[in-house]
Each structure stands twice: as C-alpha cells, then as structure tokens.
Amino acid sequence: MICYRNMMKSFIARYKPIFLLPLWIGLLSSCALATQNQTAKLHYTLVIEKNHYDAFQVVIQVEHVDKNELIFRMPRWSPGAYRLRDYYENVRNFTAKDLRGHSLKVTRVEKDAWQVQTHNLPVMVNYEVQPAFEFWSGYALDSTYAIIQGPSVFMYIEGRKNEPIEITYKIPHGWQLVSPLPETNSSFTFHANNYDEFIDAPVFMGKFEYHKFKIQNVPFFVVLLGPVNFEISDFLDLIKRICKYQISLFNEIPFKKYVFFYRIQNQRRGGGGLEHLNSTVITLSSRRLEQNILNAAEVTAHEFFHAWNVKRIHPVGLGPFDYTKEVRTGNLWFSEGVTSYYAKLTLLRSHIWSLTKFLQEMADEIERLQETGERLFVSVQNVSRSIWERGYANPGLSYYNKGQILGWLLDLEVRRRTNNRVGLDDVMRFMNWWFAKENAGFAEGEIRRTLNALTQTDFTDFFENYVAGTAELPYEEILSSAGFNVSIESEWVPSIGDLLFLGPRNRVVLVEKGSPAEASGLRRGDLLIKIDDQLITSRSQFFDYIQQKKIGDIIKLKIRRDEIEKDLKVKIGRQQIVSCEIDPMSKLSKIQKVIFDGWLNGQTCLNPSHN
Incomplete structure (x- = not known):
C-alpha cells in the first residue's frame, strides 16, 4: 500500500485545483436543488387498458405550480443510443385540466413541446403515446407484455427535471411488473429522485418468467421474456459469476437493486443491449441460447460493466442530460x-x-x-x-x-x-x-x-x-x-463490399458506399432472396458463396423491393483480408x-x- 499512498499524494497535489472546481460547483448546485425539491411533487401514471394494446395512456399531475405556463417536452433520444428519434410523432390527444376538471389551453409550441396555460394552479396532463420500436428490445406492447423505455413514453417539464417523481402503473389483471426503481407503499408505484433517474429505469410487465438472487445482500432480478429452452440454473450461475467478478474489481455495489431484462426472440440471429443506471435490456436469439448459454455471456458482461463505466464514470454531457439535441463526446x-x-x-x-x-x-x-x-x-x-x-x-x-x-x-x-x-x-x-x-x-x-x-x-x-x-x-x-507473440498477415479475396442484412427476410440495412454491391443498384431496405440460383439462408452461406468466385466474375442477386422482384448483376471486386494470431x-x-x-x-x- 506504500505505492498507493505515494501515487495518490502525487496525483492530488498536481491535479486537485483543476479537478475540484467543477466538483464543488456540482455539489453547490446539488445542495440548491435539494432545497428546492423538498416541496416539489410530480406524479406520473401509466395505464394499459385491457383489449387496447395500441397505445399507452400517460397522466402527469403537477401539484406545485408557480408559473402561468408549463412546457411539457418529449425527449429526442435515449441515453446510450446515440441517434435522434422522433418520439413526439407517437404522441396523440394531448390535453390538460386543472384539478377541478376545467380544460386548460394547450399550444403545441414546437414539434416536441406542448405549452399549458396553468393560471398558477395544479395541473393534470393526459396524452396517449404509441409504442416505439427499439433495435435493442423490439416491439413494446401486445396482449401479453409491455416494455416501457422511458424516453419514448414520458415527457418532462422544462425547468423541473431535478424534482422527485412518483410513477404508478395500472396494468391488466394477472400481469406481473418488474422495475429497477425502489417501490413505495404499493407494488405498482415507484419513486425516482429526478427525471434522469426515472426514464433510465425500463419496466417489463406482462406474462414472463423471472428469478432473483442476492450478492452481498443486494437483490438482482433476471427477467426472461420469451421462450426459455435452456437450463435456467446454468444461465443464472453465468450471470452471478460475471456480477461477482466486476463487483470485486471495483470493490463496491453502487446500487440497491439491479435488473437484467432479457428479451428472447425466435427470429433473432444475434443480440444486443442497452445499459441503464441500475438495469439493462438485452435482446438474445432463442436459437443461439439453446445452442450454448455462453452466447449470452459477452453482452451480459458488457452491459453490466456499464453500471460503472458510462453510467457513473461518464464523460461530461452524459449526465445530467440534455434531451433536445445531440450530446457529443470524443470519449x-x-x-x-x-x-x-x-x-x-x-x-x-x-x-x-x-x-x-x-x-x-x-x-x-x-x-x-x-x-x-x-x-x-x-x-x-x-x-x-x-x-x-x-x-x-x-x-x-x-x-x-x-x-x-x-x-x-x-x-x-x-x-x-x-x-x-x-x-x-x-x-x-x-x-x-x-x-x-x-x-x-x-x-x-x-x-x-x-x-x-x-x-x-x-x-x-x-x-x-x-x-x-x-x-x-x-x-x-x-x-x-x-509475453505475447503477434503475427499479422493479409491477402486479397473476392468481395462485393461490406454488406449487412438482418432478420428472417434478409432485409438489407447497410451497403458500403462505392462498393460493387452499391454499383449494382442494391439499396438499404431491399430483401435478398437468391444469389445466382441459391436461396439465401444465412449471412455465412451468402459470403461463403462469394468467396468461391473469382475477382471479376458476375453474380446475380434476386431481390424484392416494394413488393416487386428484381434481378441485379454484381461484378465481384476484391477486399483485403487480414489474418492475426496471438500466442503466449x-x-x-x-x-x-x-x-x-x-x-x-x-x-x-x-x-x-x-x-
């Protein structure tokens, strides 16, 4: 421990004046906000009506109002998913009333913002929002389940994102609900310290399987939505081993509760996830899990490590968040x-x-x-x-x-x-x-x-x-x-360029600019049917076939675009393939x-x- 003390002394001596200024500013701001929040009250309610699975009903009740106008705004992006979204397009029937039931004037002042004339009185806002499709979780609502991703559902009040929030969920009879937020006196009502924390807490509700374990007396929930055709005890053991190692690495558990939300889908070939403050939403392929549960290991380890790196150790701008525009960082x-x-x-x-x-x-x-x-x-x-x-x-x-x-x-x-x-x-x-x-x-x-x-x-x-x-x-x-040897070699091989297609219909999502595939007329959104006379069954089969060709050969792609089948001729180009070996x-x-x-x-x- 001698070197630890010496290095910490050196670090603090050199950098303390630079680092502490922004930290003190943040602490002073937090104190001011804590004083302000003692009387603040924001109540959200989300309702899913039985047999009405096309939209969520959202109610926001604001008890303390000291302005003649309030602006309610939909976020333009979800933390961790760095792309602007048009969530506001899913909002309909936005209305506002006072607590006596009198309608209040509403003006849509921007495409993502609604202004309410409050007359300095408590306000109740009501709107419907259609579920958004998210690439990391899929569709969010049907008769058996709902997935709540906060930024796509819940508006915030300008100037009041730092106030504590209570959220109550009213869901169909027989549905379960799991949230990473702490419960209040009801199993369907939860508390968040502010808006950032509130929308960074996804919720799964409906009919699903879930399990619970503890590490150092902290509860961990594992929610499984979809077919579970694998040994669950081995799956849970895998998650525990990952969690225990990373907790030991940081020598702390920075949360009081953590939830792994797994969306398991038959049609998925791969998987992906999105990190949250005390949870993660991960989508996995049912087929790949059946083959080997270790196919869930790396994405699980990645998303759980985010509980520290990016959710707590984060670049400036990635908390507190500005949801109205891009937040850029080089880190x-x-x-x-x-x-x-x-x-x-x-x-x-x-x-x-x-x-x-x-x-x-x-x-x-x-x-x-x-x-x-x-x-x-x-x-x-x-x-x-x-x-x-x-x-x-x-x-x-x-x-x-x-x-x-x-x-x-x-x-x-x-x-x-x-x-x-x-x-x-x-x-x-x-x-x-x-x-x-x-x-x-x-x-x-x-x-x-x-x-x-x-x-x-x-x-x-x-x-x-x-x-x-x-x-x-x-x-x-x-x-x-x-103590590692590394060898890197390269060669030129037949190629039509970088091409990515996904899903059971082989929908093209990426065509490299300037590639032979693009030159043939292939576009994003096309459905790949055949390569020459072979049905396309997988990406590996598709690219293995191209590898068997010679540079300069012509292949024929049968595609479907706008429900019309077309044939495209593609001239095989070349691509550099690198081979790397690393050995002790x-x-x-x-x-x-x-x-x-x-x-x-x-x-x-x-x-x-x-x-």
Whole structure:
C-alpha cells in the first residue's frame, strides 16, 4: 500500500485545483436543488387498458405550480443510443385540466413541446403515446407484455427535471411488473429522485418468467421474456459469476437493486443491449441460447460493466442530460470500447473463457480493425463524436472495435511503464472514486491526465497518435512486453463490399458506399432472396458463396423491393483480408512474467491480491 499512498499524494497535489472546481460547483448546485425539491411533487401514471394494446395512456399531475405556463417536452433520444428519434410523432390527444376538471389551453409550441396555460394552479396532463420500436428490445406492447423505455413514453417539464417523481402503473389483471426503481407503499408505484433517474429505469410487465438472487445482500432480478429452452440454473450461475467478478474489481455495489431484462426472440440471429443506471435490456436469439448459454455471456458482461463505466464514470454531457439535441463526446471509445475490453477480460478472469479463447477474440478484433481502410484517415476520437451521423451500422471504423483494442494495449502499456505497479484496473477504480463518487463527468483529456498521474509518465504521444490520430497501433511492441507473440498477415479475396442484412427476410440495412454491391443498384431496405440460383439462408452461406468466385466474375442477386422482384448483376471486386494470431511466448523474462501474471490475475502494487 506504500505505492498507493505515494501515487495518490502525487496525483492530488498536481491535479486537485483543476479537478475540484467543477466538483464543488456540482455539489453547490446539488445542495440548491435539494432545497428546492423538498416541496416539489410530480406524479406520473401509466395505464394499459385491457383489449387496447395500441397505445399507452400517460397522466402527469403537477401539484406545485408557480408559473402561468408549463412546457411539457418529449425527449429526442435515449441515453446510450446515440441517434435522434422522433418520439413526439407517437404522441396523440394531448390535453390538460386543472384539478377541478376545467380544460386548460394547450399550444403545441414546437414539434416536441406542448405549452399549458396553468393560471398558477395544479395541473393534470393526459396524452396517449404509441409504442416505439427499439433495435435493442423490439416491439413494446401486445396482449401479453409491455416494455416501457422511458424516453419514448414520458415527457418532462422544462425547468423541473431535478424534482422527485412518483410513477404508478395500472396494468391488466394477472400481469406481473418488474422495475429497477425502489417501490413505495404499493407494488405498482415507484419513486425516482429526478427525471434522469426515472426514464433510465425500463419496466417489463406482462406474462414472463423471472428469478432473483442476492450478492452481498443486494437483490438482482433476471427477467426472461420469451421462450426459455435452456437450463435456467446454468444461465443464472453465468450471470452471478460475471456480477461477482466486476463487483470485486471495483470493490463496491453502487446500487440497491439491479435488473437484467432479457428479451428472447425466435427470429433473432444475434443480440444486443442497452445499459441503464441500475438495469439493462438485452435482446438474445432463442436459437443461439439453446445452442450454448455462453452466447449470452459477452453482452451480459458488457452491459453490466456499464453500471460503472458510462453510467457513473461518464464523460461530461452524459449526465445530467440534455434531451433536445445531440450530446457529443470524443470519449465513446473509452466508455464503450474499453467496456467491451472489460467484458472479455471479465469472462477470462472469471474462468468462463480460456486464455486461448480470449486471445482468439482479440485477434479477431485486430483483424477487423486492420481490414477497415478508414482507420488510416479517421481517428477513433472523431468517430466517437460523429456517431450521431454515422450510425451503428456504418461499415467503417468502430469505437467498439478499436476502443477495446486500445483498452488492452493501454492496460499492458501502463503495466510495462510501471513494472506492473499500476494497471488499467487501477485507472478504472480511481476514476470511479474521483468522478463517480462526486457525480461529476470527466472532460476531454482527463483520461490521459489520470494515466499520467498514476503512472508518473506522459501518455500524450500515445493519445495523439492512436486516439486523436490515425497511426497504426503498436501491437508487437506492447504485446511482447507482456509475453505475447503477434503475427499479422493479409491477402486479397473476392468481395462485393461490406454488406449487412438482418432478420428472417434478409432485409438489407447497410451497403458500403462505392462498393460493387452499391454499383449494382442494391439499396438499404431491399430483401435478398437468391444469389445466382441459391436461396439465401444465412449471412455465412451468402459470403461463403462469394468467396468461391473469382475477382471479376458476375453474380446475380434476386431481390424484392416494394413488393416487386428484381434481378441485379454484381461484378465481384476484391477486399483485403487480414489474418492475426496471438500466442503466449514459450519463455518469458522476469519482467514479462510479472506483467503477464499481473494482467491475467488483475494484480498490481495498488491492488496486490485481486484474484
């Protein structure tokens, strides 16, 4: 612990004046808001009427009103999903009354905002909202279930997002309900400290299976909506192992309750998820779960790690939130990509994955990055800032992909520079202590400054070259310091460009610009039926067929567009394919072994006996 004290003293001495100013401002603001909130009362009610499954009924009751006008506004985006949405288009029949039942004047002042003339009296607002389709959870309402994703359902009152909220759900008889918010005196009424917390708490209701376990006396709920054709005890054990490791990494549980919401669907080929403050919503393929429950492991580890990284250790702007516009940060490579690295590391250190499996997964990520030509002229920092325009299906550089590789390289480089006195685990714990505990976001440059202070070295060149810049990553130099051999080779193969299609109807969601596929006339939204005379049954079958062709060959794609079948001729082009292999060295020097063992077991001077 001697080195811990020395490093903390050094860090605080150098950076205390810079860091504490915004923290003190935040604390003073919180005190002011706490005083204001003592008398504030906002009551929300959501109603689902039996046999009326086309919309949610929402009531907002405002008891304390000291203005002649209130503006109610729908959010334009959901935290964690960086794209603007038109949720306001789903709103209908917006009305307002006072508590005596008298109608109040309502004016739609903007496309996403409704103004109510209150006469300084308590107000009751009523509106219907049609469920929005979300890519991470699917459709949200039918006769057997409902999924409430707060930003797509609940408006906020301008200037009053910091007030506490009570939400009551009125649902069909026989339905269950699970929420990550604390219950009040009713199992269908919950409390949130503010609007951000309120809409960051999704709700599943209806007919589903759920299970509960505890870690350090904190309850964890596992909600399963959809077919459960796998061994549930093994599935729960998998989740527990992931949770226990990550809790031990941070040495804390930052919530009083956590919920894993799983949407299991027959038609899904893959999966995805969205993080929330004390929960996550994850969509999984029923078929892949039946094949192996480990197919749920990485996305579960990724989303749970977000309970710290991005929900509590977050860039400035990602809490408190501005829901009216894009909120940009150059640090999503860290918030998302490094989270992906820790998802893999969690599975390794909790013995769910072998070392061989981990190294193969990281080699796959390196192959993907090296096959992305955009890496040579677009930085991962710029990709983080431009996700709002690029979208998640962009075939170019990904901050998930490069971010997790950077996470691994940073981890090993930190250990190399300090002879394993410090690792990236220590950086995460320190940022959790310094920023999350004070409920403060970190600004651009503060990851680098934290690394500089903890290691007593300068990471400026690393960040300028590999985060803000486009230099090729120093795989061999850094991986060899921890006892890994890395080999990267490439070759040209037949290709029609990056093409992504999803779902049972093979709907095209992405066509690479300038690719042979685009030149043939293929568009987003087309349905792929046949390649030459073969029915298209899977992505692997489709691309394996192309790989058997020669560069310059012509293939025929049968597609359906606007209910009309068409034939497209595509000329086979070429694409560079990268092959990467990573293996442990047979003989390690003393310092290589120290770094390797420290990384594998999560040990440093700051945390000498983690595992």
